[in-house]
Amino acid sequence: MAVIGSIIDGKYEILKLIGQGGMSKVYLAMDQRLNKQWAVKEIEKKAKDRNNEVIIQSAIAEANMIKRLDHPSLPRIVDIIDNGDVIFVIMDYIEGEPLSKILDEYGAQPQDLVIEWAKQLCEVLEYLHTCNPPIIYRDMKPANIMLRPDGNLKLIDFGIAREYKEQNLADTVSLGTKGYAAPEQFGGKGQTDPRTDVYCLGVTLYHLVTGQNPCEPPYELYPIRQWNPQLSGGLERIIQKCTQLNPEDRYQSCAELLYALQHYEEVDDLYREKQKAKLRNVSLVAGAALLSLFVGITGQAMQTRTNNADYDRSLQMAEKSAEYADKVQFYSQAIDIKPEEKKAYMGLLHTFKNDAAYTVEEEEQFKKKINPHLVEIRQSPDYADLAFEIGKTYWYYYDYGKTKQNDNQLTRMQSAVQWFQDAVKYGSAKKDYYKIAAIYSNIGMFNRDITLHVEEASDKGKYKPYWNDMRKLIQLINETPDESEIVKLELYKLAAHSIEAYARKLKLDGISESDIRSVAASIQKSTSDMTATTEKTEAIRNEILQRFDTTEKAIDHAFKSSQGGSE
Known part of the structure; x- marks a missing residue:
């Protein structure tokens, strides 16, 4: 078991245990080089388990599988470290909470929200099923679905996912969570395929919309309107079709299921009856x-x-x-x-x-206030304004993970990105904040993804657009007279940090020394001229000014070749 405070591979400091399952332990860790939080999955090779070799191979296969995937609803793997007795898998730390916890605290979720979640899950499963070779997830359940602060979902835990092999007639040896798993997941009943995930998703939707755990009595999937008569008959039919014992009787793909969810009202009994009544009683209905x-x-x-x-x-x-x-x-x-x-x-x-x-x-x-209503709020013409403000609140004020030793700026940016993306997606280019929201989103995504690009040596060309976005944002913020001091100071701190971290990379991407020094000088002057009105902003201001020598040295070091010969 990893010790809290220990450092893995010379860079990942273990902060705390955040999860534990049958196959592994998961820790929150801080990358000391990049000041970024990661999740670290630990698998002991010598665990007292007769199936330990299977567990190890499954974990390594899971890591290698995820490493080649690219979807916004899936986590990323950035490193696999074999320390002899233990394997550590370094992956995205996903903020938020599992849907299982939300069910425990609040019970059944609003139907419209569950349908929106179902559509997201269909899309990510369809992505997996259309990979080459296809990937069958096989462990869909609320505990493996994370609801992020921005309202979107992330699918986690690929421990029993597998690549579909057409020639395999029977591949499954009782893998899956009883209650959610399809019949074919329990040995000798055929090969798991995309229809297996359709079944698991159907049971998950049943649990979310009724609050009835399929792992508890009565251990039977009753029609959902038996639990709540107000639920849609169309959704009931969809869930019943998903959870048929014979795979041939289910939806044959998640794309087919997604289409059904998009038109669930059209197969509702009440809807059909209304359509018939309209045809029979046109004049009567009109008068009434x-x-x-x-x-x-x-x-x-x-x-x-x-x-x-x-x-x-x-x-x-x-x-x-x-x-x-x-x-x-x-x-x-x-x-x-x-x-x-x-x-x-x-x-x-x-x-x-x-x-x-x-x-x-x-x-x-x-x-608790916004998540149950996100579907309807997104239909409002004012939603983009709200999304922009939520994004700024996360970007500048969110204090999760902040300590005296570690700033949580990366965490704040990552939490804010999706809200800024929503501000752009649902907003109008005529809005004053539209350009700023797009820039915030770009800067956040750069900081979220740059570590992976560096690990894969694919970061060349990423720094110039980032620098241009940073310059634009500084200009726009400085031109906003009523912008708060904390917003300005946090931006100056980010810009100074970016110069320190990426001065050489900026040079290689074609940014001139004079350009970088000009921005650095502007940051220093603006910070010096500002009068902080709170202890927090005074601390940020002092931090920027005290580190300015470090910022200057980073520029000197990056451009020393142009001053004194080749590098």
């Missing part, structure tokens, strides 16, 4: 509709008036309250009344970051 419309409009207007009044009252109470707890309570009430409106979310974010820190507890509170 007019009457219903009048009554409905009147009732809805009254209800809308009440909701608007309650919403506005909650916002006013939040804005007038001096106490932090009261503000959080009233903004939360407003969100519950009108969860598709952005104003209460914005107020809640402002309250959370008012002390220049967005804590893990505050993030948890915010996620």
